[in-house]
Amino acid sequence: MKRLSAFNITALTLGFAFLYLPMILLVIYSFNASKLVTVWAGFSTQWYGELLRDEAFLDAAWVTLQVAVISSTIATVLGTMAAYVLVNFGRFFGRTLFSGMIYAPLVMPEVITGLSLLLLFIGIGLDRGILTIVLAHTTFSMCYVSVVVSSRLISFDRALEEAALDLGCNRFDAFRLVTLPIIAPAVISGWLLAFTLSLDDLVIASFVAGPSSTTLPIKIWSAVRLGVTPEINALSTIMIAVVTVGVITASLISKRNAVAAQRDAQAAERAE
Amino acid sequence: MxxxxxxxxxxxxxxxxxxxxxxxxxxxxxxxxxxxxxxxxxxxxxxxxxxxxxxxxxxxxxxxxDDLYYKAYLSSLQIALLSTFLTLLVGYPMAYGMARAPEEWRATLMMLVILPFWTSFLIRVYAWVGILSNEGLLNQLLLWVGVINEPLTILNTNTAVYIGIVYTYLPFMILPIYAALDRMDDSLIEAAEDLGCSRLTAFWLVTVPLSKNGIVAGCFLVFIPALGEFVIPSLLGGSGTLMIGKVLFEEFFNNRDWPVASAVAVILLLILIVPIVLFQRNQQKQAEAEQ
Known part of the structure; x- marks a missing residue:
């Protein structure tokens, strides 16, 4: 029987306080009436109002959202393809290079990825804008998607797909009707991961964005370089709230699915 | 086809x-x-x-x-190494506490570790600006308690960079160590204690060696991105904070010297190859051990 010692409890309490206090303080001070961010002057939501009236922020948010949706969707398709190839195709010509190119972007410093893509875009004369950010984000997030999806594909029982092929499915239908529903949770978390990475990226976007395609992180960056501002605190609070609600909902859904799957399995056992 | x-x-x-x-x-x-x-x-x-x-x-x-460059490489290595060690010091006790927590808490604790990872990196770093500045919340608290008489300068120093790296990369350290500790068979500890080990000796001789793979994986997951870090030294560090990611960025955007920026990138990558290869080996060894 394991027991939590006083030491364990202290470590967990202090550790989680360290992880969460900065964000909690940020949220609290976003409701501060004072322009001086470190002096509390009463509750107010005026910074949220100012934020929503700031056209530049809204434009940046719109660009960011477009880039994130498009790039994470392409990245999910490409990453799932890459994972399928790596897990199921065994040896083929150039496999080592392929898996190297899947794993390398995960550990590549962002400054190098950004610099190299910018040099490419300038070399081929592609104007910097939403398209170049989408291309850049797709490239690094497809690698994350591929890692997430391949970990699910490895544990997938290929006999199921072979059975579908024996029963007259072609390869694409077997994938669509059998494999895809089973790996769907991994594909969805891959998409979410790609989406978050794209929303969050500052460094690579700074290299490949043009003047007309400022993303939200670039906008936040240019504001926070000058110090703490209440509008950014308000924006941060909105982003933290969206993520928190999203993650908690996702984990509740997956927990409910797990419980349902367990109940089905038990029912199946009883039926036998 | x-x-x-x-x-x-x-x-x-x-x-x-x-x-x-x-x-x-x-x-x-x-x-x-x-x-x-x-x-x-x-x-x-x-x-x-x-x-x-x-x-x-x-x-x-x-x-x-120009000694700026080799100083920047050395100082990046030093900052990355020390902050990896600090992250381990903070992360290990947390992972250990999570592994010993009651079964029904674990999913929640796991989610609490992962949640910051989904939150914007930039915002998490920015949150420290308001805490560490001279008029910031930490100094206000310390002055109010009476520990100090005048504000400490923390923001725009290397100390702030260490805090920022430990804070942002902590989940990367906790998760692999927790995974290793969670797989561990508790009867081994009981056996060690039955054989006369004190709890602390059993921890050093049994728990720590068994979680070695998790420790190594966690350290690489912190060290590799910390080495090329740009956002943390630029936002929390001062003009004296030399990190190669920042030098590269400034070389490119402020000096517009693309060839030198590219050379800086090539050398950074050469330095990174060693830890990346070691990390891959550790992961492979672990995968083989599991089979």
């Missing part, structure tokens, strides 16, 4: 947008600065022969003559 297409599409994408860009960086690092668009010479327009003739190692020589 279909199989070929399945391989070819992601393959071609990565060749065009990962490998070729990197080769271009390598090529530009061998070029010279020029007052042109793009600001380097030679380019492919000069013809292939002239291109090959025009390439040299001059930028790499330049990196050795």
């Amino acid at each position: 279909r199989k070929f297409a399945l391989i070819a599409v992601p393959y071609a994408w990565l060749l065009a947008l990962f490998l070729i860009p990197f080769l271009i960086v390598f090529k530009v690092s061998l070029s010279d600065t020029a007052l042109a668009i793009p600001p380097y010479t030679p380019t492919l327009k000069d013809g292939f022969g002239a291109l090959i003739d025009g390439l040299d190692l001059e930028n790499f020589w330049f990196l050795t003559t």
Whole structure:
């Protein structure tokens, strides 16, 4: 029987306080009436109002959202393809290079990825804008998607797909009707991961964005370089709230699915 | 045929947008600065022969003559190493506490560790600006308690950079260590205690060695990104904070010296190859051990 010692409890309490206090303080001070961010002057939501009236922020948010949706969707398709190839195709010509190119972007410093893509875009004369950010984000997030999806594909029982092929499915239908529903949770978390990475990226976007395609992180960056501002605190609070609600909902859904799957399995056992 | 297409599409994408860009960086690092668009010479327009003739190692020589660069590499290594160690000191007790927590708490604790990872990195770093500045919340608290008489300067120093790295990369350290500790068989500890070990000796002789793979994986997951970090030293560090990611960024955007920035990138990558290969080996060994 394991027991939590006083030491364990202290470590967990202090550790989680360290992880969460900065964000909690940020949220609290976003409701501060004072322009001086470190002096509390009463509750107010005026910074949220100012934020929503700031056209530049809204434009940046719109660009960011477009880039994130498009790039994470392409990245999910490409990453799932890459994972399928790596897990199921065994040896083929150039496999080592392929898996190297899947794993390398995960550990590549962002400054190098950004610099190299910018040099490419300038070399081929592609104007910097939403398209170049989408291309850049797709490239690094497809690698994350591929890692997430391949970990699910490895544990997938290929006999199921072979059975579908024996029963007259072609390869694409077997994938669509059998494999895809089973790996769907991994594909969805891959998409979410790609989406978050794209929303969050500052460094690579700074290299490949043009003047007309400022993303939200670039906008936040240019504001926070000058110090703490209440509008950014308000924006941060909105982003933290969206993520928190999203993650908690996702984990509740997956927990409910797990419980349902367990109940089905038990029912199946009883039926036998 | 279909199989070929399945391989070819992601393959071609990565060749065009990962490998070729990197080769271009390598090529530009061998070029010279020029007052042109793009600001380097030679380019492919000069013809292939002239291109090959025009390439040299001059930028790499330049990196050795100006001590800014080697100081920045050394200081990045030092900051990354020390902050990895600090992250381990903070992360291990947390992972250990999670592994010993009651079964029904674990999913929640796990989610609490993962949640910050989904939150914007930039915002998490920015949150510390308001805490660490001279008029910031930490100084207000310490002055109010009476521990100090005048505010401490923490923001814009290396201390702030250490805090920022430990804070942002903590989940990367906790998760692999927790995974290793969670797999551990508790009866081993009981056996050690039955055989006369004190709890602390049992911890050092049994728990720590069994979680070694998790520790190694966690350390690499913190060290590798910390080495090329740009956002944390720029936002929390001061003018004296030298980190190579920041130097590269400034070389490129402020000095507009693309060939030198590319040379800095090539060297950074060469330095990173060692930990990356070691990390891969550790992961492979672990995967084999599990089978």
